[in-house]
Amino acid sequence: MRLSLMALALASTAAPALADEINVYSHRQPELIQPLVDAFTAETGITVNVAFVDKGMAERLVAEGDRSPADLVLTVDIARLTQIVDAGVTQAVQSDVLEANIPAALRDENDQWFGLTSRARIVYASKERVADGEVTTYEDLADPKWKGRICIRSGTNDYNVALAAAVIAHHGEEAAKAWLEGVKANLARKPDGGDRDQVKAIAAGECDIAVGNTYYIGQMLNDPEQKEAAEAVRIVFPTFEGDGTHLNVSGVAMTKAAPNRENALKFMEWLSGDEAQRIYAETNHEFPVKPGVAKSELVASWGEFTPDSKPLTEVAKLRPAALKLIEEVNFDG
Template structure:
């Protein structure tokens, strides 16, 4: 039923957008509308260009393939470098050469050929129990494999996109052999079978089931804003790994211009708008994420977490290792 409803919703939206005026921009999005609509409204107010959004939890790549040159979609919005790289690999997008985008988005956060651009970043950090982990006791991703943490780590499944990106970055820095050893070490230290989402891991720390968890930074903001989950968030410290060397791994939300974008000029205009100061500040504050444009002020909450050094490795390099990372997860039986 859900699948049928999703198909109907998409079909209705495509019928609507296909007949829209050329001054419209049509977006296919894996990001929920309420997260991005405020920025679209600001864009429309400034330019007069309307933004139509089709939201889905999955299947947008398949739809783009089916629609081909007749697709009404101009832009694809998604989270995780893996998903962005997928639309590139499947040749569903086209490069954008924009001085504004290249100036606003650091080189490490955009495709070398201009086929995708980051809009916000989130760091994949370690949540550590305030009561059972001393400050400075864990300082790197590599430390997670230390036998001292045996039975003390919680995480979501290893084959989830967020964890695959982290493992992919480990491969980029250490090679497959050393990353396999590391992954075996982390598995040996798990307190339970990988399960749930990032917030569920922090809840497990609060309940005393584990002492460390791997999660994205923006979940702290979401937990602090939730009456029930506030206690979970208050039970942990945020540790930004590898500050003494390469920096903390970051992932992104991003955008790509579709291969057959019917409103290319307007679509690029929206992409550029979303990397400028106003939208960057709005986007980051709305989602508890970090702006990609250098110099844009972080929200007060993010500032309270402290500045940190981010890994400057180009995420395109991370994406190249995704298949190898997935194989390692299976090879070591991480989820078993």
């Protein structure tokens, strides 16, 4: 079920919490998590009410305080997870199930947030105009050989801010600024649209390579209207020099207010389990976090890669510095 924010707010003030439901604020579009919600409800009988909150989630939870109807938040970026935790609106969750299912590197050391899936920030490359091995590192993207050949969404998008933060983690702020200036100088057009739009731009010949998340290719290949564009590109897993490929996570945290805490914990644990991880893999084309759960056949066909060794929490702390540099170079200008 999908409820509006107003409906959830009214529910929190007009009636006590029901024993067979939970309320979720989600940065992810509800249709992306609907298969998970449906499977969980079918198995447990617990109704999951999802409200899509694109912006200002932390501020909303702060304003709602103890009267918030939200039990859980689902986010799509490590920076958003840490922002919500830093706002003081989450609570620690101790769970043997979560600890067993989610590697320590993909959950908060203080049990405030838990990664549910991971995705790589990679390069989409034209099959026709880019040779194998022509781009291998993130540092390559600033090489003048790509002048007029790169497409990318807004530099201030969460995914790109996280990537810039990872550049800082590896090379420092001065080098990261130079990298941003180099990438900007190589753009075929001003940053625009989402990751899928970059794939379409490559297919249309507007650029030769683009930066995007892995799972969008899977989604496009399953969309008859976008399949042709997706088939025009191949996925390249670039690395940082001497390290690995940049990863980010989608994750979950329990709110401090959580009127349905017991059921919320059941949903958190279920999301980390085999069935949910399989759905994430097969439906959303993301990488499962639980060891032993297979990638989808399509994702596996893209090949193996080595994840970057920089801790996600370290990268998240550098987000403000990254955003400042992006604005200083006027990346979107």
